[in-house]
Amino acid sequence: MKLSSLVLIFIVCNLTFSTISAFRLSRSQPTERISGSAGDVLEDDPVGRLKVFVYELPSKYNKKILQKDPRCLNHMFAAEIYMQRFLLSSPVRTLNPEEADWFYVPVYTTCDLTPNGLPLPFKSPRMMRSAIQLIASNWPYWNRTEGADHFFVVPHDFGACFHYQEEKAIGRGILTLLQRATLVQTFGQRNHVCLKEGSITVPPYAPPQKMQSHLIPEKTPRSIFVYFRGLFYDVGNDPEGGYYARGARAAVWENFKDNPLFDISTEHPTTYYEDMQRAIFCLCPLGWAPWSPRLVEAVIFGCIPVIIADDIVLPFADAIPWEDIGVFVDEKDVPYLDTILTSIPPEVILRKQRLLANPSMKQAMLFPQPAQPGDAFHQVLNGLARKLPHERSVYLRPGEKLLNWTAGPVADLKPW
Amino acid sequence: MKLSALHQSYLNRRSNSFRSPTSVDSSVDGSGKSLIAVFWLILHCLCCLISLVLGFRFSRLVFFFLFSTSSTTNLYSSAPFRPDLPVKHLDVHTLGRRLDPGANNLTVAAATAKSSRVVVGRHGIRIRPWPHPNPVEVMKAHQIIERVQNEQKTVFGMKTSKMVIAVTPTYVRTFQALHLTGVMHSLMLVPYDLVWVVVEAGGATNETASIIAKSGLRTIHLGVDQRMPNTWEDRSKLEVFMRLQALRVVKEEKLDGIVMFADDSNMHSMEFFDEIQNVKWFGTVSVGILAHSGNAEEMVMSMDKRKEMEKEAEEDSSSLPVQGPACNSTDQLIGWHIFNTLPYAGKSAVYIDDVAAVLPQKLEWSGFVLNSRLLWEEAENKPEWVKDFGSLNENEGVESPLSLLKDPSMVEPLGSCGRQVLLWWLRVEARADSKFPPGWIIDPPLEITVAAKRTPWPDVPPEPPTKTKDQMPLSHGGKTVVVIPKQQQHSTKIRKPKRRSKRNKHEPKLTDTTQVSSSSSKRQERN
Numbered sequence: 027m028k029l030s031s032l033v034l035i036f037i038v039c040n041l042t043f044s045t046i047s048a049f050r051l052s053r054s055q056p057t058e059r060i061s062g063s064a065g066d067v068l069e070d071d072p073v074g075r076l077k078v079f080v081y082e083l084p085s086k087y088n089k090k091i092l093q094k095d096p097r098c099l100n101h102m103f104a105a106e107i108y109m110q111r112f113l114l115s116s117p118v119r120t121l122n123p124e125e126a127d128w129f130y131v132p133v134y135t136t137c138d139l140t141p142n143g144l145p146l147p148f149k150s151p152r153m154m155r156s157a158i159q160l161i162a163s164n165w166p167y168w169n170r171t172e173g174a175d176h177f178f179v180v181p182h183d184f185g186a187c188f189h190y191q192e193e194k195a196i197g198r199g200i201l202t203l204l205q206r207a208t209l210v211q212t213f214g215q216r217n218h219v220c221l222k223e224g225s226i227t228v229p230p231y232a233p234p235q236k237m238q239s240h241l242i243p244e245k246t247p248r249s250i251f252v253y254f255r256g257l258f259y260d261v262g263n264d265p266e267g268g269y270y271a272r273g274a275r276a277a278v279w280e281n282f283k284d285n286p287l288f289d290i291s292t293e294h295p296t297t298y299y300e301d302m303q304r305a306i307f308c309l310c311p312l313g314w315a316p317w318s319p320r321l322v323e324a325v326i327f328g329c330i331p332v333i334i335a336d337d338i339v340l341p342f343a344d345a346i347p348w349e350d351i352g353v354f355v356d357e358k359d360v361p362y363l364d365t366i367l368t369s370i371p372p373e374v375i376l377r378k379q380r381l382l383a384n385p386s387m388k389q390a391m392l393f394p395q396p397a398q399p400g401d402a403f404h405q406v407l408n409g410l411a412r413k414l415p416h417e418r419s420v421y422l423r424p425g426e427k428l429l430n431w432t433a434g435p436v437a438d439l440k441p442w
Numbered sequence: 443m444k445l446s447a448l449h450q451s452y453l454n455r456r457s458n459s460f461r462s463p464t465s466v467d468s469s470v471d472g473s474g475k476s477l478i479a480v481f482w483l484i485l486h487c488l489c490c491l492i493s494l495v496l497g498f499r500f501s502r503l504v505f506f507f508l509f510s511t512s513s514t515t516n517l518y519s520s521a522p523f524r525p526d527l528p529v530k531h532l533d534v535h536t537l538g539r540r541l542d543p544g545a546n547n548l549t550v551a552a553a554t555a556k557s558s559r560v561v562v563g564r565h566g567i568r569i570r571p572w573p574h575p576n577p578v579e580v581m582k583a584h585q586i587i588e589r590v591q592n593e594q595k596t597v598f599g600m601k602t603s604k605m606v607i608a609v610t611p612t613y614v615r616t617f618q619a620l621h622l623t624g625v626m627h628s629l630m631l632v633p634y635d636l637v638w639v640v641v642e643a644g645g646a647t648n649e650t651a652s653i654i655a656k657s658g659l660r661t662i663h664l665g666v667d668q669r670m671p672n673t674w675e676d677r678s679k680l681e682v683f684m685r686l687q688a689l690r691v692v693k694e695e696k697l698d699g700i701v702m703f704a705d706d707s708n709m710h711s712m713e714f715f716d717e718i719q720n721v722k723w724f725g726t727v728s729v730g731i732l733a734h735s736g737n738a739e740e741m742v743m744s745m746d747k748r749k750e751m752e753k754e755a756e757e758d759s760s761s762l763p764v765q766g767p768a769c770n771s772t773d774q775l776i777g778w779h780i781f782n783t784l785p786y787a788g789k790s791a792v793y794i795d796d797v798a799a800v801l802p803q804k805l806e807w808s809g810f811v812l813n814s815r816l817l818w819e820e821a822e823n824k825p826e827w828v829k830d831f832g833s834l835n836e837n838e839g840v841e842s843p844l845s846l847l848k849d850p851s852m853v854e855p856l857g858s859c860g861r862q863v864l865l866w867w868l869r870v871e872a873r874a875d876s877k878f879p880p881g882w883i884i885d886p887p888l889e890i891t892v893a894a895k896r897t898p899w900p901d902v903p904p905e906p907p908t909k910t911k912d913q914m915p916l917s918h919g920g921k922t923v924v925v926i927p928k929q930q931q932h933s934t935k936i937r938k939p940k941r942r943s944k945r946n947k948h949e950p951k952l953t954d955t956t957q958v959s960s961s962s963s964k965r966q967e968r969n
Contacts (some may be wrong), residue, residue: 042472100446104627192562193562196562215560215562217559218560220821228466241600244594244598245594245598246596247591247594247595248587248590249587249591251583251586253589267567268564268565268566268567269563269564269565272560273564273565273566273567276567277567277568277569280567280569280573281568281570281573282573283568284574284575285574285575286575286580287575287579287580287583306586306587336559336560337559337560357565360568361568361569361570361573361940362570364575364579364583365576365579367583368579368582368583369582370586370587372585372589372590373591375586376589376590376593379590379593382752420629435696
C-alpha cells in the first residue's frame with residue numbers, strides 16, 4: 027500500500043514538473059518567464075508574508091520638506107516619497123509594532139534641491155541621525171536590535187554615504203548609525219564601501235504615466251541598432267575627460283561618433299522615448315554614479331540595455347536574471363563595442379527581447395501611483411520578506427550597544 | 443602665497459585622489475614653503491614651454507610621478523591611446539588606474555577586506571587604433587536588424603498573408619506612362635505575393651506590355667477591343683466593363699487572394715496593402731478625393747461657392763474630400779460618405795481634356811476590396827449575401843461593386859472604420875491632341891537648336907528664334923514637325939543646297955538663325 031502511494035506521488039510529481047518545463051520551453055508566446063537566482067519570485071505577493079510598521083515621525087522629516095519643494099515628486103529620487111505613501115495604505119502595514127517584522131522610517135533625505143533640481147546631500151546625515159535619535163528615544167524597537175530590523179530608503183547617488191562625489195562618499199562611508207539597518211537604495215556596485223551586504227537595490231524613479239503616453243505600436247520595425255542620448259563629456263565638472271564615467275562615455279563617443287550603426291548624440295529630442303522603441307540596443311553607461319534611469323527606460327520600451335559599468339549591481343538582482351536580459355560590456359572593452367554587439371547570435375537577441383516583453387519585468391521597474399501588483403514596491407517587500415526570519419543574533423541583550431553614536435565627521439553630529 | 447594658492451586650487455580642481463602632494467606640502471614648514479612655491483612656478487613655466495613645443499597639454503604631474511617617493515604608485519599604460527588626437531586630447535600622464543590606492547585602502551580596509559578592482563580617479567579614454575566603422579560589422583548588424591524586424595512582423599503583423607490581386611484598367615495615352623509607373627512602383631513595394639491584372643481598352647498593345655514588364659511582377663494582360671471614349675462618363679462605364687472582365691479571369695483562373703482595384707491614376711499608401719489583409723469577404727476603405735481643376739479661376743469660384751455652402755449648411759459631413767464608410771459609435775457600418783459634388787455642379791469636366799474639375803463617381807471602385815473566393819463558383823463558407831458572379835447581368839448597370847452583393851450592410855469597414863484615408867483618387871489627363879513618342883523613346887533624336895543670346899558677331903543684332911506653339915510635341919512616326927517663319931525658310935533654301943537630300947526626308951530644320959540672317963544680309967549687301 028505504501029509503495030503504491032509512493033509511486034502515485036512520484037508519478038504526479040513527474041507530471042507537474044514536466045508540465046512546468048514544457049510551459050517554460052514553449053515558444054508560441056512572445057514572452058518568457060523570468061526567474062532569477064532566488065527563483066521565480068517576480069510575481070510573488072508579499073501580503074501575508076511580512077508586516078511592516080511605519081513610524082509616525084513629525085512632519086518636519088517628510089511632509090514639510092515635500093511642501094517646501096514639490097519637485098521632489100518628479101525627480102529620479104522620488105522613490106522614497108512614494109514608498110512611504112505606498113506603505114501607509116498597504117495591507118502589509120500594521121499598526122501594532124509588536125507583531126511587525128520590519129520597521130520603516132520615513133525620512134526624506136534627498137529632497138533638498140538646488141535651483142537646478144539636483145539634491146544636496148550635505149544635511150542628509152544630520153537629518154537621518156536626528157530621525158534615528160527620535161525613534162530610539164520614543165520607541166524601544168531601535169534599541170532592541172540597533173536597527174537591524176529597520177529599513178530606510180536612501181535613493182541618492184551613493185546611497186547612505188550621502189555624497190555625490192565618489193571619493194568623498196567613499197571617505198565618509200555608510201553612516202555609522204545605519205550600519206545594521208537594511209538599506210533600499212539605487213546605488214549598487216560590488217565591493218564598494220557604499221553598498222552594504224544585504225541592501226536591496228531598486229531602480230531609480232521614472233514617471234510611469236509619461237512613459238506610457240509615449241508608447242508607439244509594437245509592430246513598428248526596430249531600425250536603429252544602438253541608441254544613446256546623453257553627455258559624453260561633463261564639461262562643467264570634468265573638462266578634460268577621463269574622470270566622468272571613468273572615461274567610458276568619452277570612449278564611446280570617440281570610437282563610434284561616425285559609425286552609422288550608433289545613433290548617439292547629446293541632443294534632447296522630444297521623440298526620445300519613441301526612438302528608444304525603435305532601437306534594438308540602448309546604451310546604459312555609468313555617469314558619475316553607475317546606475318541610471320536609462321535602464322528603466324530601456325526595459326519599459328523593449329530595448330536591450332547595454333550596461334557599461336564595471337561591477338554594477340542592478341535592481342532586484344536576485345529576482346531578475348540581468349545576465350540573460352541585458353548585455354554587459356566591461357569598460358575596457360568599450361572600443362570594441364560594435365564587434366561585441368554584432369557577434370551576439372540573433373537567437374540570443376530575440377530571446378532577450380522576449381524576456382523584456384514580459385509584462386512582469388516591465389512592471390517590476392516602475393513605481394506606479396497607485397501601486398499595482400508586481401511593481402517595484404512589491405519587489406522591495408518581496409526582498410524584505412526573503413530576508414525573514416531575522417537571525418537570533420540580531421536581537422541584542424538589553425544594554426548591549428554595538429553602534430558608535432559619536433563616530434563620523436564632526437559636522438554630522440550637529441543637531442538638525 | 444598666491445602661487446601656493448594657485449597650486450592648491452589647481453590640485454583641487456583636478457582631483458582629490460592625489461593626497462600625497464598636499465601631504466608633502468603640509469609636511470614642509472614655513473621657510474621651505476616659498477622655495478616650493480618658486481619651484482612650482484619654474485615647473486609651470488617649463489611645462490608651458492614643453493606644451494608649446496609638443497602641441498598638446500603637458501601635465502606637471504608627470505614630474506610629480508617622476509620624483510615621487512611613494513612606492514605604491516603603480517604605472518601601467520592602458521590599452522592604446524592616441525596622443526595626437528586633436529579635439530579632446532589626452533594627458534600624457536593618464537597612465538594608470540591605481541592612482542592612489544594607499545589612502546583608499548586605509549579607509550576601505552576598515553569596512554571590507556577586499557578592495558574593489560574599480561578605482562576612482564582619472565582614467566584614460568580608450569580609443570582603438572582605427573575608430574571608424576568596419577564594413578563587416580555593419581553588414582552583420584544589418585542582418586541582425588533584418589532578423590529582428592522579421593520576428594516583429596511575424597509576432598505583431600500578419601501571421602499568414604494572402605495574395606493581392608490588383609485590377610487596373612488602362613489605355614494608351616500620353617499620361618499612361620506617368621500613371622502606370624506610379625501604380626507599378628507602389629505594387630512593387632508590396633511585401634505580399636501579388637498578381638497584377640491589367641485590362642487595356644483598345645486591345646493589348648506592346649506599349650502597355652513594355653511598361654508593365656519592367657515591374658517584374660506576375661502580370662495578366664488582357665485586352666478589350668473597344669476604344670476608350672472621350673467623355674468621363676463613358677470612360678467610367680467602359681472601365682466598369684473592363685474590371686468585370688478582369689474579375690471573370692480571376693474566377694476562371696481560380697486566383698486566391700484579395701482583389702483590390704488599383705486604378706492607374708490613383709495613389710496608394712503602403713498601409714493600404716497591410717490593412718486590406720484584414721478583410722474577410724468584402725471590405726471598404728476611405729478614399730481621398732482630389733478633384734483637381736485645371737483652371738485656377740474655376741477653382742477659386744468653386745472654393746467660394748463651397749464656403750457659401752458651408753455657411754448655409756452647418757452640418758456638412760461630406761465637406762471633406764473623402765469617399766468611404768460611415769460608422770456609428772460602435773464601429774458598425776451605417777452608410778457611406780460621398781464626395782460632395784454640389785460646388786462643382788455644372789462646372790465639372792465632361793470631356794477628358796476639359797479644363798474643369800474631374801469628379802468621381804458616387805462610389806469609386808477603388809475604395810472596395812473583396813476576397814477572390816466570392817467570385818468563384820464554388821467556394822466553401824461563401825456567405826449567402828453575395829450574388830453569384832457568374833450570373834451577373836451587366837446590362838442591368840453595375841455602378842459599384844456593391845452590385846455584387848445582395849446585402850450591402852455586410853461590408854466590413856477597414857482602416858479603423860474609415861478614419862484612415864489609405865489611398866487617393868485623382869484624375870489627370872492630357873489634352874486630346876497631345877501626342878507622345880511611342881515607348882517614350884525619341885527616335886530619331888531631336889534636332890532643334892536654339893540660338894544663344896550672345897553671338898560672336900557683335901554687329902548683327904541677335905534674333906531669338908520665334909517658335910509657334912505647335913513646335914513642341916512630336917508626333918508618331920518620328921517625323922520632326924517644325925514650322926519656321928517663312929523668311930528664314932527662304933534663306934535656308936538659298937544657303938544650304940547640300941542638305942537637299944536630307945530635306946526630302948524631313949522638313950527643313952531651324953538652324954542657327956543668326957548665321958542664316960547674317961549670311962543672307964551679307965549676300966544682299968554684296969548684291
